[in-house]
Amino acid sequence: MTDTLPDRLSSNPNSPHYNEELLARDIGVRFKGVDKTNVEEYCVSEGWVRLTAGNAKDRFGNPMTVKLKGEVEPYFRQAE
Secondary structure, three states, X not given: OOOOOOOEEEOOOOOOOEXXXXXXXXXXXXXXXXXXXXXXXXXXXXXXXXXXXXXXXXXXXXXXXXXXXXXXXXXXXXXX
């Protein structure tokens, strides 16, 4: 396993950008310099994150998300 994070990663198993092995390594995301814990998906090259909006659910039971644009910096929380 490499120590480089992908440009785009999602925590939703239905997404094509989902990677269970990477998510198991405890990835953190800084958005505009602030550590975020509710990131559903991110894209570094396009500069956006998708954050869960509280406990709200859509009609299919998936969490509602908000897409915000800005500087995105993913990192590993624990060095191995």
